Amino acid sequence: MARKAKGLRRALRLLVTAIAVLIAIPLVLTPVYLVVDPISVPMIERYLTGRPVTREWRDIDQVSDRLKASIILSEDGQFCRHWGVDFGALRAEVDNYLEGKPTRGASTLTMQVARNLFLWNDPSPIRKVLEVPLALYIDLVMPKKRIMEIYLNIAEWGPNGEFGIAAGSERAFGREPQNLDWQTASLLAVTLPNPLVRNPARPNNGLLRVAGIVAERAQLYGERANCVGSGGRLAL
Known part of the structure; x- marks a missing residue:
């Protein structure tokens, strides 16, 4: 005993x-990670299993302001205003889950950064719960521009190990990310929810339609993304 x-x-x-x-x-x-450029958990998984990884870091000022605005207006419209978590969207998501309705995720850009840096890929309620305190802590420690810079450089942007906007932009359009116009920027932005399937270089009609909506919103409401611009403003 x-x-x-x-x-x-x-x-x-x-x-x-x-x-x-x-x-x-x-x-x-x-x-x-305020001063050291990180790699993500999905990148580490690919390295450990011998699969290719393509990633070249780009400073945030080397990325088109059109892309930054498109991503924020597409993925997290309150990014510049919340503290890492959009509690209104999260509350609605919890209500939908409890009522058995379809859920959309409600992950802010900061929560996605937290997940990619510190958590696992498979979606689950436990992972979502862990994302919340991690995102709040990241937002407390890091300025918005650094969070966005990390996001742009660890997001998966293709099916063959393309990580970061430099690899994604090169694969899709053969361009540096600072040379994106509204169409290419919005297409790259709407690829993010499912980069393994969506191809911005060969978009179907549905993807083109959504990209057009995002580009229009970003041009109309781009000031909502000013926190990631040089000197606090985006040049759109």
Whole structure:
């Protein structure tokens, strides 16, 4: 009996230690990522399994303002206003889940950064819960421009290990990301929810229609994305 109790206490200590380490990783790495350019969990998974990874880092000022506005208006319209989590959208998502209605995710750009840097790919309620405190912490530590810069450089933008906007823009259009016009920028933005299937270089009518809507919204409401612009403004 004493041996079993001792084994149980040892297992409990190991569990507590493992949880403490998992908590410490983002607490330590997030400030480090203010100055060190990170790689994502999906990139690490591909490296470990011998699959190709293409990623060239681009500073945020080397990326078209049209793309920044298109991504924010497409993925997270309140990015410049919230503290990492859009609680209104998240509350509506929880209500839909509890009522058995279709859910859309409600992940902000900051929550997506948290997931890609520190969590796993498979969607689950547990992962969504963990994204919330991580996103709040990231938003507390990092300025919005740095969060967007990391997002632009770790997002998956193609089916063959293309990560980051440089690889995505080159694959789709053979262009540097600073040379994107409204059509190419909006097509790259609407590719993000499913980059393994959607091809901005060969868009179907549905993708073209959605990209057109995003481009129109970004031109009308681009000031909502000014927090990621040079000097606090986007040149649209």
